Amino acid sequence: MTLPPDPVMLPLEVELFATIVAAMSGALVALRRGYDTVGLFxxxxxxxxxxxxxxxxxFLQNGPPAVTRDPRFVIAVAVACVAAVIVGLRVERHSRLIAVxxxxxxxxxxxxxxxxxMMSEMSPLAAILVGVISACGGGVMRDVIVREEPLLFKPGQFYALAALTGAVFYAGLVRVFQxxxxxxxxxxMTVAFILRVLAIRYN
Amino acid sequence: MTLPPDPVMLPLEVELFATIVAAMSGALVALRRGYDTVGLFxxxxxxxxxxxxxxxxxFLQNGPPAVTRDPRFVIAVAVACVAAVIVGLRVERHSRLIAVxxxxxxxxxxxxxxxxxMMSEMSPLAAILVGVISACGGGVMRDVIVREEPLLFKPGQFYALAALTGAVFYAGLVRVFQxxxxxxxxxxMTVAFILRVLAIRYN
Amino acid sequence: MTLPPDPVMLPLEVELFATIVAAMSGALVALRRGYDTVGLFxxxxxxxxxxxxxxxxxFLQNGPPAVTRDPRFVIAVAVACVAAVIVGLRVERHSRLIAVxxxxxxxxxxxxxxxxxMMSEMSPLAAILVGVISACGGGVMRDVIVREEPLLFKPGQFYALAALTGAVFYAGLVRVFQxxxxxxxxxxMTVAFILRVLAIRYN
Incomplete structure (x- = not known):
């Protein structure tokens, strides 16, 4: 692979956005299982x-994780919890919403x-690996803790595959197509999302 | 928040004490499940x-974890295992003792x-977060491994809340009240312990 | 303990070999549980x-993990998956093969x-600890994810004990007997393997 101009750091807002939606999925799982406020958070x-x-x-090991460096991550989780409680009272089909x-x-x-x-100077292959692991990691932890079979390992879910496709697309578009x-x-993100949603829909 | 004099490192004995009691709780769980000596340790x-x-x-990432730097941690776990075996033979109500x-x-x-x-120059909010995670982490691992629902997520247990209260009290007393x-x-520690024990008692 | 000549780094092939056989054990567990290709990998x-x-x-914290530094680890896992699928179709008694x-x-x-x-300048005791944890870690993760009781904690399996024996032997042979x-x-490795296989056989 070519090694073109240094990749640029994505705005923190992308990660905060990921944090909010992932937190909402976790909070809705907690609601469904009857956790109290602390367990939900x-x-x-x-x-x-x-x-x-x-x-x-x-994996990256260049200092404490992002969540300890910016208070907005904790705030994002708190906002997501409130949103999940409000939404959860109105929505019937939690499972579908959680999956989306x-x-x-x-x-x-x-x-x-x-x-x-890639910012941390990893090879593209290693960067894709880290991308997939960081994408699937939180969901696997959630499922292990509530003792459900992780989505990642359920047949036909395209779970890791969607993450892998997104990761490969991003690396390719930035590195090869610049x-x-x-x-x-x-x-x-759109490609990965569509792939995963199609798997949810036709499964 | 103000940023007064540098926090002082607590004596290692506090962590060794935490290690011994936590190890005893783990060893008693292992005894109850019929693990052999190695599984118990x-x-x-x-x-x-x-x-x-x-x-x-x-989280802190300033070198190998404490447990690899001082042999007393391993010794503390071994001592706790022996103590748990001795106590375990005499005590009827393991669950209560484990919880305490x-x-x-x-x-x-x-x-x-x-x-x-805080010694690692984290913000007070991040330090509280790390305190809560390090307090709950071992117990959650124990429960996940023995495939019980982690106490942390059981309603009304005040588990993370007790850890959070202790963490906030410590940070506040040191940083604000100096x-x-x-x-x-x-x-x-006393405040956190009382809160958690009240939750055990009235639950 | 004496502190004789610097330990030499073992050839990477040893770790790649460990990776292949461990990956095969994981892939066979996945086959038995009917995972799809992605779940299997x-x-x-x-x-x-x-x-x-x-x-x-x-534990070592001197930079990103080995798996991100050399593409051969990912290739080794892929090769092991293919091998596991081929072998898995022919072998009746998966459990025994997985265990070996x-x-x-x-x-x-x-x-x-x-x-x-030891290369990372840990004390022999800490090095043995890290050796045992890195030996048992992957298997425990596998068992936790598929929601089986980890082998490590089943009585009479000599699981951690075999790893501990191998770790102590290696440290002793290098450090004391030079x-x-x-x-x-x-x-x-031979001593550890025999110990573990005897436990499988007579259990």
């Missing part, structure tokens, strides 16, 4: 920041993960 | 050091976590 | 690299873990 927090903590803490929110978070986290890993980061991010 | 070890490893390895030991460990780990994070570290630690 | 990947990521990311592959991976990872930790790294590795 804890599960939302783990779902939303777990992948990012794995990414920063285990999870898909948005998955797509956004995959792209952010690749971006951060697209601007935000454009590449938008395209890659 | 392993579960005690994970329960007692898991939160600290998350704290040091994932867990509460002591939770309180002490919350305070140590905040202290170490109390000496060991005094602040003692008060914060 | 994911479980094989986590089983094979999970312990190494814990070792490098949580797991034993080989356990032994090799224990030795590699101690070696890397054997060459590859010789020490071969002896230590």
């Amino acid at each position: 804890a599960l939302a927090f783990i779902t939303a920041t777990g992948g990012g903590v794995l990414r920063d803490g285990l 929110l999870d898909a948005v978070g998955l797509s956004a986290y995959a792209v952010v993960g690749v971006n951060k890993a 697209l601007a980061g935000t454009q590449a991010a938008f395209i890659a | 392993a579960l005690a070890f994970i329960t007692a050091t898991g939160g600290g490893v998350l704290r040091d390895g994932l 030991l867990d509460a002591v460990g939770l309180s002490a780990y919350a305070v140590v976590g905040v202290n170490k994070a 109390l000496a570290g060991t005094q602040a630690a003692f008060i914060a | 994911a479980l094989a990947f986590i089983t094979a690299t999970g312990g190494g990521v814990l070792r490098d990311g949580l 592959l797991d034993a080989v991976g356990l032994s090799a990872y224990a030795v590699v873990g101690v070696n890397k930790a 054997l060459a790294g590859t010789q020490a590795a071969f002896i230590a």
Whole structure:
């Protein structure tokens, strides 16, 4: 692969957006299981920041994880919890909503993960790997904690595959086609999201 | 928040104390489940050091975790295992004893976590976050491994809330009221412990 | 303990070998549970690299984990998946084969873990600890994800004990008896493997 101009850091808003939707998916799972306020916040927090903590803490290792550096992550989780409680009272089919929110978070986290890993001077292959792990990590932690079989391992869910596609698209668009980061991010997230939603719909 | 004199590092004995009681809670869970000697030590070890490893390895990232730097941690776990076996043969109501030991460990780990994070120049909010995670981490790992629903997520347990209260008290007493570290630690641990024990008692 | 000549880094092939056999054990578990291709690769990947990521990311902390630095780890997992699918179609008694592959991976990872930790200037005790954790880590993650009781905690399995024996042998042979790294590795892996296989056989 070519090594063209340095990748640009995506705006923090993309990661905050991923955090909010992932937190909402976690909070809705917690609601469905009858957790109290603290349990709800804890599960939302783990779902939303777990992948990012794995990414920063285990793989990139250039200092404390993002969640400890900017108070907006904790605020984002809190806002998502309130939103989930409000939405949860009105929506009948939690499972579908949880899956869609999870898909948005998955797509956004995959792209952010690749971006951060490439910024950290990892090879494209390693960056894609880190992107996929950070995208799937929070959801797997959520499922392990509530003792459900992780979506990642259920047949035909295209879960990791959607994250992988998003990650590969982002890396390819930035590195090979030299697209601007935000454009590449938008395209890659859309592709990953559509793939995952199609899997939810036809499964 | 004000940024008064540098926080002082709490004596290592506080963390060793937390390690021993947390290890005992893990060892008693292992006894109840009929683990052999190695499984008992392993579960005690994970329960007692898991939160600290998350704290040091994932969040603080200033070198290998405490448990690899001082042999007393491993010795503390071994001592706790022996104590658990002796106590376990005499005590009828393991669940209550496990919960109380867990509460002591939770309180002490919350305070140590905040202290170490503040020493690592984290913001008070991030330090509180790290304190809560390091306090709850070992217990959650223990529960996930033995496939029980983590206490953290059971309604009305005040589990994370007790850790959070202890963490906020410690940070507040040291940073705002400028109390000496060991005094602040003692008060914060007591408050957290009482809160958690009340939840156990009236639940 | 004496502190004789610097330990030499074992050839990367030892870790790649551990990766392949551990990945096969994970892939066979995935086959047995009817995972699709992506789930199979994911479980094989986590089983094979999970312990190494814990070792490098949580404990050694001198940069991104090995799996992100050399593409051969991902290739090794892919090869192992293909091999597992081919073998899996022919072999009746998956459980036995999984356990034996797991034993080989356990032994090799224990030795590699101690070696890397000693290279990282950890004390022998800490190095042995890291070796055992990196040996058992991937298998425990695999079992937690598929919601089985981890082998590590089943009575009479000699699981952690085999890893511990291999780790102690390697550290002792290199440090005390000043054997060459590859010789020490071969002896230590054999001892650990035999111990674990005897436990499988007579249990």
